[in-house]
Amino acid sequence: MAKQEDDFKKVISHAKEYGYVFQSSEIYDGLSAVYDYAQNGAELKKNIREYWWRAMVQLNENIVGIDAAILMHPTTWKASGHVDAFTDPLIDNKDSKKRYRADVLVEEYAAKIETKIEKEVSKAAKRFGGAFDKKQFLATNQRVVDYQEKAASILKRLGRSLENEDLADVKKLIEELDIACPMSGSKNWTDVKQFNLMFGTKLGAAAESAIDLYLRPETAQGIFVNFLNVQKSGRMKIPFGIAQTGKAFRNEIVARQFIFRMREFEQMEMQFFIRPGTQNEWYEKWKENRMKWHFSLGMGEENYRFHDHDKLAHYADAATDIEFRFPFGFKELEGIHSRTDFDLGSHEKFSGKKLRYFDPELKDSYVPYVVETSIGLDRMFLAVFSNSLKEEELENGSTRTVLKLPAVLAPTKAAVFPLVKKDGLPELAHQIIDDLKWDFNVVYDEKDAVGRRYRRQDANGTPFCITVDHQTLEDQTVTIRHRDTMQQQRVAISGVKAIIAKEVDMKTWLMKMG
Ligand code: GAP
Secondary structure, three states, rough: HHHHHHHHHHHHHHHHOOOEEOOOOHHHOOOOOOOOHHHHHHHHHHHHHHHHHHHHOOOOOOOOEEEOEEEOOOOHHOOHHHHHHEEEEEEEEEEOOOOOHHHHHHHHHHHHHHHHHHHHHHHHHHHHHHHHHHHHHHOHHHHHHHHHHHHHHHHHHHHHHHOOOHHHHHHHHHHOOOOOOOOOOOOOOOOEEEEEEEEEEOOOOOOOOOEEEEEOOOOOHHHHHHHHHHHHHOOOOOOOEEEEEEEEEEOOOOOOHHHOOOOOOEEEEEEEEEEEOOHHHHHHHHHHHHHHHHHHHOOOOOHEEEEEEEOOOOOOOOOEEEEEOOOOEEEEEEEEEEEOOOOHHHHHHOOOOOOOEOOEEEEEEEEEEEEEEEEEHHHHHHHHHHEEEEEEEOOOOEEEEEEOOOOOOOOOEEEEOOOOOOOHHHHHHHHHHHHHHOOEEEEEEOOOOOHHHHHHHHOOOOOOOEOOHHHEEEEEHEEEEEEOOOOOEEEEEHHHHHHHHHOOOHHHHHHHOO
């Protein structure tokens, strides 16, 4: 656990030191769970957004993208169920005065049991070597079987109590498991209460006539209320999808873990409108498609897993998370939800407007069903950033810090260095930049010895460094160094663009989705 915490602290400090993420309003001591993206962070975030948008909108003939407003008519949130049901169960510790999500306290307890199982598995794998059969071990080792049953029964009881709104039983469970406040160790808990996560605001200047609004807690509703507008203006035929990226706001009770859980964050969502009865088929297709998108970035297939929901949100008939191995363990990165006709049906009722589709094949009209894919852009940023940050031991015994970002997402694609600050080398380096800048983000760096400049760019995540030296003046060649392998090649200046393009071309990366 200490190593995990240490690794995570390194991620946070690296993000600040290299201009990726800053605490919001830091000069005023910051605002809890609100962050700003800095010069490199804004580029990485933009590239992730584009990688998602192209995969969704450009590569699918039947998906279009929109950009709906953050502020919406207040009835939207009555219809969507957020006013009544977008709550988390909270509990306070009376001694430390710290507030927690009651369900998260219990889930973390169960996760600790799962960690014990993983430890038993790795001990046994070492003991049995090549003959180890993990499946058989999980089914037959009595201690592990007991652990699995304990974790499952805790989560089942939690799921049942939450579904039945039995908050007294959630508190009883916390007491029975002897869960203590992680900050103080105290077990002096208040009752569990429901807490609505939406931020309220006002529309209008005069206090008496101002209308109460909410900042949207998800982007999805901007898509639902526009369903018919898009379908008619785009002459869309079911099945079709509407995609959108944009800010969402949640007054999270537990807002720790850096940009994993924020109060202001960005979502990338796609609602796929389908014929009722076909939801299972589309749910499976989108699960597969989204996992392929993740795998295409080459961050290790073993770092992803599906986690099906036991407790379904008020709108869903099936739901799964794509979980990623963050520095603090496997956690939700993306949700895939079969939302039935709940949202469109409810907006029909509340607005009094028909939100139906006439299906020319069936010669009938119906309220379409929806399968949604919903990923947090900030969470994806954290997944990419934390997975890429490595400390490497080099052959000469020294270490280097390198940010091995997928090259397609790297904020800066190349840095150009003159070997020395004289003899016309800086001018030549600038000429190379002037040529490359039309295709890529490139930077100039002349400070310090070349070795230190390499290290700086490694830590920054720049895939290529190009060095201009005296030989360049004679034969128009430069050295190009690759971040991950540290290999250097001597190449003609005229060939540099193609070398960079081959590694960073979005099409090539997206084609890995198959
Ligand atoms: N429209 C469905 C929806 O909003 P969700 O599971 O509540 O579903 C989807 O959110 C995704 O949004 C999550 O998988 C996560 O990546 C991201 N997300 C949710 N709350 C977040 C928060 N407070 N901070 C950062 N990302 C968040």
